Amino acid sequence: MHTDYLSAQDAATRLGVSLATLYAYVSRGRIDSRPGPDGRTREYSSGDIEQLIERRQAGRGAAQGAAHSLAWGLPVMETRISLIRPHGHYYRGESAIALAKGGTTLEETARLLWDCGEHDPFDAKLPDQWPATITLLLRQPDVPPLERATAALPLLALDATHAHSIDPLHRRRDAALLLREAAALLCGAKPSEQPIHRVMVTSWRKNEAGLSELVRCALVLCADHELNASSFATRVAASTGASLHAAMCVGLATLSGPHHGGAAARAHAFIQDLLRERKPVDRVRERLRRGETLPGFGHPLYPDGDPRATVLLDALQTTRPRPTKLAPIERLIDAVQTQCGRRPNLDFALASIASAYELSADVALAIFAAGRMAGWLAHALEQQESGSLIRPRASYAGRMPQRDV
Incomplete structure (x- = not known):
């Protein structure tokens, strides 16, 4: 059996899979990896790869293979919305990192994700004020952002003009209105035709230099990330013919789980816990x-480091809003890198922005949710237009009946 290690590309080629699938195997412990000679890349055990090939060639049922694919495994659904590569992700072939660095807004990113072409669905006039029921909800100070948006969306759906229209332009206009309203709900603001990143920063009463630009950049990077749990759940809802409002509620409910949206809150708590430590290592x-x-470190699809986090942390380093806050965060990153080689992911970067500007964990989650909503709507629109129902079969593993009835 081979005991040497291969580069990522050689390992993926040997397995006959994409780099993303190779990284999924590593995250599940199927293939061992170690730092490469240059200290920046990683190498992969050829022995583990040969064992994996042998097991695969020995045969595995189609049902088992499909089930395996649902957990960071092989692709299970076709989409034209986004693509993930080890060095970054793409929106309809455009680099999300380049868009974020180039000053693109979330609204412009949404137009790209929704395949709007020359049509601008955001040119419609917004309502002057919230309905009375929403205004009452916004007056409840103890309702967190996600719960506030989740509670309000069904009420807004009652007044949706084209909730079940099959016209693509109507659907995208509804999506644009919904994105702006949902983002405003997340930060307890009024509907506004201002760019979403400005609406959010204004609502936090933070006029410090650099924050608005950081939020704009973060929203674009958060906009979509292929078939993550909330996007997949949104597609399932949309496949039934549910409205965009209903599909968004499903996305928000899925995001509320501790293994998804809760990751930003855990990273925020981790940072706060170690801000006072002189020796975080x-x-x-x-x-x-x-x-x-170690909350906020490592990502199954980016074993060499989450490029989204790199962009945001570099931007945060440039603005340096609170040197006394930023220095401990940098020491924490170095300590984790030294101890186990893991690098920050997007959740840690969002939590770092909130911590550096003395904002709460809810702010980090609100940024993530507002950005990801653009992607949810893209997936809902794509699924609705496909006209197909998502209905996988289950592989029963329980006690079998004594006899057929």
């Missing part, structure tokens, strides 16, 4: 020794 070492996780 000791605390990191303790957590690793106890077998605890």
